Amino acid sequence: MSQKLLEVSDLLIEADIDGVWKPIVNSLSMTLERGEIIGLIGESGAGKSTFGLTALGYTKPGCRIVSGSIKLDGVDLTQMKEPQLREIRGDRVTYVAQSAAASFNPAHTLFEQFAESAVQHGKMTMAEARERSVELFRQLELPDPELIGERYPHQVSGGQLQRAMTAMALGCDPDIIVFDEPTTALDVTTQIEVLGAIREAVKARNVAAIYITHDLAVVAQMADRIMVLRYGDLIEEGDARSMLTNPQHEYTRRLLNVRALRETRKGHDEDNVQLSIENITASYAGPKKNVLEDINVNIVKGKTVAVVGESGSGKSTLARVITGLLPPSHGKIIFNGTELNPALSMRSKKDLQSIQMIYQIADIAMNPRHKIKKIIGRPLQFYLGLTGKQKDERVLELLRLIEIPEEFAERYPGQLSGGEKQRICIARALAAEPELIICDEVTSALDQLVAKGILDLLLNLQKELGVSYLFITHDLATVKSIADEIVVMYQGKVVEQGSKVDILTPPHAPYTELLLSSVPEMDPDWLTNLVGKRKRGESPTSESITT
Amino acid sequence: MLLKRLVLGILTLVAISLLITLGVEALSGDVCTAMMGQMASAAKVAACHSQLNLNLPMHERYLTWLWNFMQGDLGNALTNHRSIASLIGNRIGNTFFLAGLAALVAVPLALTLGVIAALYRNSFFDRAISIVTLSGISVPDFFIAYILMAIFAVWLGVLPAISNLDQSMDLWDRIYISALPVLTLTVAVSAHMMRMTRAAIVSLLASPYIEMAKLKGIRPSRIIIKHALPNALSPIIQVVMLNLAWLVVGVVIVEVVFVYPGLGALMIDAVFLRDMPVVQATAMVFASVYVILNLLADILSMLSNPRLRHRN
CATH class of the missing domain: 3.40.50.300 (P-loop containing nucleotide triphosphate hydrolases)
Structure with a gap:
């Protein structure tokens, strides 16, 4: 079958900036196959989140889709009414937000929020959702998978919340997950663990994903394909490995070079x-x-x-x-x-x-x-x-x-x-x-x-x-x-x-x-190698430090 | 912390009793001149004063009252020498009946309207309830009372204009006869609660967890009720409690307008007669209601916050 899972074509999105509608996504197109992970990368204002969210048929308040189409299995989301879109959101296409701490409702337990999509969409009963939550919490390596669901968001750590949110996104066996900077708010050492868990879970279930980030090294670990965006325009698109080794565009090269090490200065009076x-x-x-x-x-x-x-x-x-x-x-x-x-x-x-x-x-x-x-x-x-x-x-x-x-x-x-x-x-x-x-x-x-x-x-x-x-x-x-x-x-x-x-x-x-x-390093095999090393005990982990 | 609030509450009561004493003292005349009229001879008034211990200095009378009050003795009315405890006892039930009935109507009504207004924010419906409820609080409550009386009692003739409740009535008769005062109070207190409910919910709608709920495909009504409302409870509880307190105190004027035999009417009569112990006792009842409801608001706000309810 030649039909793509997701096919976004010539999408033009405008935002209301001080009363004037200005384009923030300029006729971008994207395709996604089943099980494929695409990375959207760019700085703030690149339109990457806005573009990524359209996979859910959603635009933030103050934004509007002017033209173009978003076809999920051939059905155009831009032509759908809100109630129809609600059936897709949280079920076939799900979302993992940047700050899990802010995106979990402080008033409800993790399990209540995990179960909500599945039960509201009529996919599962509460009991089934509970079983499913334990299974997914375990897969994402959360401690106490049977009990952690009874906790409130403020009772678990940031890294754990981000995993719980990924578990929630996987709850209904979606076709696509949109990850919106899911590790940006985390410490480096926590980020690694969450990245590893997310990648395992997504690959194991053959879910397609749109991974939005500003960090090229992170996207190198996650994505098969990368789209570099800037001011709502596509700068470069291509296979992740070849883009990292051989970036075509000057802007991509600059992004790659941000981490270059500077020389150490000498010659100051050490006693002063x-x-x-x-x-x-x-x-x-x-x-x-x-x-x-x-x-x-x-x-x-x-x-x-x-x-x-x-x-x-x-x-x-x-x-x-x-x-x-x-x-x-x-x-x-x-x-x-x-x-x-x-x-x-x-x-x-x-x-x-x-x-x-x-x-x-x-x-x-x-x-x-x-x-x-x-x-x-x-x-x-x-x-x-x-x-x-x-x-x-x-x-x-x-x-x-x-x-x-x-x-x-x-x-x-x-x-x-x-x-x-x-x-x-x-x-x-x-x-x-x-x-x-x-x-x-x-x-x-x-x-x-x-x-x-x-x-x-x-x-x-x-x-x-x-x-x-x-x-x-x-x-x-x-x-x-x-x-x-x-x-x-x-x-x-x-x-x-x-x-x-x-x-x-x-x-x-x-x-x-x-x-x-x-x-994170730019090498696409870096995460795989590191996780392997840590499992073999050749490299320290958070657990080995604290004990 | 709760203990601190409690102590502060008691101090508030003492401060209020002092203010009431000073306030009544500042009025012209006293209970003797009020009862005997302007024309009474100086000797008669003096005899009355010494009989009622009114010739003692103010602070002595106040301290005696405070001492007795703390021992639970409210004393007797100066005018008819009846026990104040029994005077209040007869009326207090009526006042709480009226305020309670008004609360029972106003709170669910205001909260529901607030939730609906938040759900359909900026729609015609939203604006309409805002205009209606805001007009309600912009008008003094005695005026609302007369307007409602004119419409329902005089013009339509369906509700009684005078709410002279008495002990022999059954519940339905009581509700029927209190309908207009209840309606007046509802109009007077609903606006604040409705506006606060709406504002508290709307202020949360931009939060990431509301966006998350939308992206989970949750219905708008469920988002408001399940995701926004529980997090908006704290400010709503505060304003509901404040309005409940106002209800109990606000009945003073409404009771007078509808000749309702409540605590407020008793207080107004006592002020006219300069019957200090009665004024003091009723004021203490009203002040206690304020203090207790505010304390309750703090406790409920705390309970509504899962961070405080489930500490690690």
């Missing part, structure tokens, strides 16, 4: 310690265990120390301790030879000025009702006493420094893109003329190419101004490109620390090994 964290132990209020235990870190002037670890490793708490937001229960912080007061409110203006911070989410770190010039001008006035014309000129100077056009001074944060907003936050930190900047996951909310631009900027600024960075991140690719020194944290303790070369060359501490081996 600027900030020294000595025996810091800290905990939050309440009878809880220590979030940080006996941490010792030195930051040399003009260098970058990267603190790397998964969520819960205590790396952000370390930033809170250094800034004085969370006074430690034990230990001290020495800055330029003198001890800093543990509490923020007791620190001198000079101390406050010397240590600045840049946050993960630029959106909420800026007052949306202040113009850019006010946001950057505030520390100029507060710390340096600049006013009037002097202040305005300095604002423009700072804008040039962060490679932002001067006219942006009159704009509001809402009018800027994600990367531009983060640049403004950098300018605000620089305005205080600090000696040390703490960067808390500053690139993790950004697209890879944009993130690369931000990292380049930070490195250039360091060369020019000699500031030191404490770089907090979970992303090893970032670490590799920016750090001089690396501190690896796990469950509140430092596992390993040293120069970048030392840490990145074997032998590694077991946890560092786990982290490093979990970063």
Whole structure:
């Protein structure tokens, strides 16, 4: 039979952007065979999610399908009414969302939500659904498959939720599953396990899948075929292996090169310690265990120390301790030879000025009702006493420094893109003329190419101004490109620390090994090989670390 | 935490009793001049004062009252010397009957309308119920009472204009005779509850788990009831409880309009006569209702949140 399972042709989708309908998917076409996995890749705004969701005959609110067809087994979804589409959704075509934590309803147990599609579609009785859930929970390697269904979403971990969502998507034996960045919100080590489980389950059941992601290395592990999208246009399409070895288009090549390693700089005075964290132990209020235990870190002037670890490793708490937001229960912080007061409110203006911070989410770190010039001008006035014309000129100077056009001074944060907003936050930190900047996951909310631009900027600024960075991140690719020194944290303790070369060359501490081996590589066989190695005990796993 | 709320609630009651004392004290005259009229001789008034202990300073009278109140003794009315406990006892049932009946009609009605409005949001139907219910709260309740009276009692003549309930009536007669006050109260409280239900549900409709439910092929009505409503319960409970409290207190005016023998009417009479202990006692009843319902709202909100119900 020549008929394809899914055949999308010349699909044009428009979105309502401030009252004007603009195309966000430009006449894209896609075919999918039974059992085939296609990867849709691109940065935010590429239209990949919008395009992927059309397999369910769904467009997000504020979007509309203008022309084209979506044929599922020859039947056009664009011609269907809502009740007919509801019969397909959750039954023949299912969806796995980016954040399982947000996409599971907090008010119901995992099983109730698992069973809902199947029972509502009249496919199974409650008892059958229960059996099925246990079977699928087991296949996706969830702990306690018989009992985990009775838990509420907040009672299980992020990685487990993502697997439960995949189990839910497999519940009705669908023809197609749409995976929308299913591992983006997870830690690297968790991501590996979820990726492995998803791939096993999908391959074992011969389900076709549309896998949407911004991460080329991840899609390389999952997809048979890849479509590279940008601004709603198709850039390149082809077999996964050949595209990775031989990308045809410049944009694909740039995406592939994001992870390139930069050289280690030398020639700084190693004795010129600027900030020294000595025996810091800290905990939050309440009878809880220590979030940080006996941490010792030195930051040399003009260098970058990267603190790397998964969520819960205590790396952000370390930033809170250094800034004085969370006074430690034990230990001290020495800055330029003198001890800093543990509490923020007791620190001198000079101390406050010397240590600045840049946050993960630029959106909420800026007052949306202040113009850019006010946001950057505030520390100029507060710390340096600049006013009037002097202040305005300095604002423009700072804008040039962060490679932002001067006219942006009159704009509001809402009018800027994600990367531009983060640049403004950098300018605000620089305005205080600090000696040390703490960067808390500053690139993790950004697209890879944009993130690369931000990292380049930070490195250039360091060369020019000699500031030191404490770089907090979970992303090893970032670490590799920016750090001089690396501190690896796990469950509140430092596992390993040293120069970048030392840490990145074997032998590694077991946890560092786990982290490093979990970063997806472009090699399409990487996941298969790694899973094999871990099963044979040649490479550490999360379980072998904790026990 | 609950204990803290409870202590705060009791402190609130004490503060209210103090305010009531100051408020009544600030009114011109007292129970003696009110009973004997403006023309009574100074000697007679003075004799009355000393008989009722009104010549004692205010704080002494207040503290004596508070001491007795805490021991459960509400004292006697100054005017007719009857036991306040029995005065209130007769009326309190009537007031709760009226407020309860109104709640029984208003709460399910408002919640249902709120859910339907959320389901068909921005439709003609949605706008229509919003306009009707909002007009309801924009008009003072005594005015609603007279309008309803004009329509149903005077013009159509189907419902009684005076709700003079008495102990001998059976349940159906009571409901029939209370119909207009119940209707008035329903109009007055439904709007808030309906608007909050709608707003709480609509604010959740953009959440990822609602989109997930849509992509699972779930019917819109089920999405609203099964996926949005349970997560919207907390604000809805708060506003329902606030309105229930208002119902019990709001009956004061409605009772007067319909000559309904409730606590509110008793309170108004007592204020006219400057009968301090009666005013104080009825105020305490109303304040307790507020405090208890708010406490209940907090407990129910907590129970409606699975994160608090199922801790790890």
